């Protein structure tokens with residue numbers, strides 16, 4: 050089995066993913082061109098709905114890594130189809146909801162492994178979304194009717210991801226230490242919900258700083274609005290790079 054693992058020469062670039070939550074195709078590609086020397090990964094959701102696989106190919110042609118944030122959640126047979134499709138497309142990283150269960154997640158991985166062997170190319174890295182960073186303790190217990198603490202539930206779902214053969218998980222920065230205890234050392238831990246000190250966490254309910262997330266073992270910081278809404282995107286990214294470098298020192 051081969052999985053996308055290639056690394057660039059800049060460690061901080063490898064740790065940074067820009068969430069391209071915008072639907073203007075030209076503006077989106079301009080931002081990628083503006084920042085791709087500093088940012089190694091670019092994530093698409095709504096833009097994929099609008100512009101589809103062609104957009105993924107356009108990003109891949111720019112020699113950046115593509116995070117296709119599909120947050121898959123369906124029956125195992127349907128997930129098998131996705132496993133083949135995302136491998137054929139060449140996405141580097143794909144999300145699936147752990148709440149769909151082990152059989153569902155395993156079906157994605159198995160079909161992607163088969164497609165990768167057939168096509169002689171790596172399959173995407175698969176990470177399981179544990180609890181969305183917009184969910185807090187009250188939301189988990191009262192609205193979703195899930196007992197226990199958020200941290201316990203993240204650990205439980207990380208265990209399901211491991212059992213299903215996923216490569217890692219998505220969690221809030223505050224759960225990294227717990228997740229690292231449940232998962233193998235090589236697990237790929239993706240953390241949205243990080244910000245520079247003093248910057249608004251927006252709709253995230255479980256947030257942390259970029260520096261703390263790196264120090265606690267995040268594999269990839271996913272950052273959108275702090276960069277997209279800033280007056281000078283390059284300066285903002287350069288400042289985040291500094292925070293990452295300091296945390297790694």
Ligand SMILES: O=c1ccn([C@@H]2O[C@H](COP(=O)(O)O)[C@@H](O)[C@H]2O)c(=O)[nH]1
Pocket residue numbers: 068069070094118178180181182183219241242243251253271272273274275
């Ligand atoms: O639990 C999750 C899972 C995914 N996300 C995604 O991360 C980015 C965060 O964007 P910001 O603008 O930096 O808040 C966004 O694309 C989400 O879809 C998440 O936030 N939480």
